[in-house]
Amino acid sequence: MAAPVVGHQHGRAGRTVIAIVACAALFLVGACSSVDRVTNNVSKPTDVAIGQCVQVRSTDGDKSNVEATKAECDADGMTFIASQVVPGECGEFENYLTFPDTSDRLCLMPNFVEGQCYEIPQSAGGSLVDFKEVDCNADAGSEAVIYRVETDGDGSLECAEGQVKATYDKPEPCVFCLASLSGA
Secondary structure, three states: OOOOOOOOOOOHHHHHHHHHHHHHHHHHHHEEEHHHHHEEEEEOOEEEOOOEEEEEEEEEEEEEEEEEEEEOOOOOOOOOEEEEEOOOOOOOOOOOEOOOOOEEEEEEEOOOOOOOOEEEEEOOOOOOOEEEOOOOOOOOOOOOEEEEEEEOOOOOOOOOOOEEEEEEEOOOOOOEEEEEEEOO
16 A cells, blocks of 8 residues: 655645745836836936947837937947037037937937948938948948948047048047948
8 A cells, every 4th residue: 555645735825925925026026127227218418427328219110209228338239429418519420319308418429330330321300210230231221321430549540531530529539430332
């Protein structure tokens, strides 16, 4: 005759405690994720440190409504470096974000990588979300140009004839020499 098997039965109190602990754990994970998302959002110019990178995405497919979030500078996709906060105009090649409740602008420079190619808008209606890291053989969209970053360096770098010299003074002097691979 086989010995009886003793099974453990969890009473109602045991199941209730397990359910409470599981719910608390889920709440903490959700709360931590929400805090992480909130602290990465850039909702005013001072939310990001000068020299830190941001990514810009359109909200609801509307290029005039964008969302900026702090990002690692080596993150996948296009990133921009926060270069300065100004009450007026940014530098010649700098792009910028504006925010409600302040006239200050967060000036941004593209975080280009030597040897990589980028689709860059050429029209006045272009948006930061129109900047894209692309394959160097990609076809440019309408009113955009594909550029390859040939060289980059400090403010004293001279570009070869026929290259576009994009100069940034802040956060540190920087020059990108860009070769056009397509035209708008």
